[in-house]
Amino acid sequence: MASSRQISKIDSEEPSLRLAVLIDADNAQAAVIEELLAEIARFGEATVKRIYGDFTAPTSSSWKKVLQRYAIKPVQQFAYSTGKNATDSTLIIDAMDLLYTRKFDGFCLITSDSDFTGLAMRIREEGLTVLGFGGKKTPDAFRNACHKFIFTEVLRPSGEQSKTKSKTENGPSHAQQLPPEPAEPKHAFPQKFLLTALDQSTDDSGWAHLATFGNYLTKLQPDFDPRLFGYKKLSELVKAKTDLFVTEERESPGSGQKVLYLRAK
Known part of the structure; x- marks a missing residue:
């Protein structure tokens, strides 16, 4: 681990x-x-x-x-x-x-x-x-x-x-002689896996910092990559899946930067 x-x-x-x-x-x-x-x-x-x-x-x-x-x-x-x-x-x-x-x-x-x-x-x-x-x-x-x-x-x-x-x-x-390669099969979206990982990543209030969530995903499944499902970043994935996640941007104390939190819907 x-x-x-x-x-x-x-x-x-x-x-x-x-x-x-x-x-x-x-x-x-x-x-x-x-x-x-x-x-x-x-x-x-x-x-x-x-x-x-x-x-x-x-x-x-x-x-x-x-x-x-x-x-x-x-x-x-x-x-x-x-x-x-x-x-x-x-x-x-x-x-x-x-x-x-x-x-x-x-x-x-x-x-x-x-x-x-x-x-x-x-x-x-x-x-x-x-x-x-x-x-x-x-x-x-x-x-x-x-x-x-x-x-x-x-x-x-x-x-x-x-x-x-x-x-x-x-x-x-x-190049002209080769038949076109078949399209890559789409990966089934791992809804259950993501929700289980989120449950393990949340604090007492039920919210999880995006980085904490991402770290836990990597620990459980080293080959998890949002790009396999059409999203460049994990933040884009969780924001797009409004049926699964509620997201909230909060200001990081002392830095003035926004950080993303999420919880299960």
């Missing part, structure tokens, strides 16, 4: 974490790297950026185009034998080396591979924040091992996925 200090850092408006960003080239897409790094910047500074894979393989061609532009250090790893993933081992060894330098507040693991579940848990045991980024195919085990997990699909503007994938992975000459 994440500490309140860690969750506060994650949701803070002022990015404060020193982060090591480690990318599994075999299980991540280069098409969203710009949006991915922008998302990481919300949480802190990417002090180290490394990507692991066999960059002599054709499947890594899309990554080779963006590494220099975004100052990501490639770590070349040849496949020693068929069926064995040497890339995973190299990434994990590097992560442990970086962990023991004590220079970082957290790690960003960019992968959809459940093999990194143990690594995420080990980093958490050291009291550091673990941010996971991966596709919707990412197994629950890895997603729940992170303090916060973000689906890379929400980082790409709607309708851009098939277009970007055609250009970056297959080249412009193949």
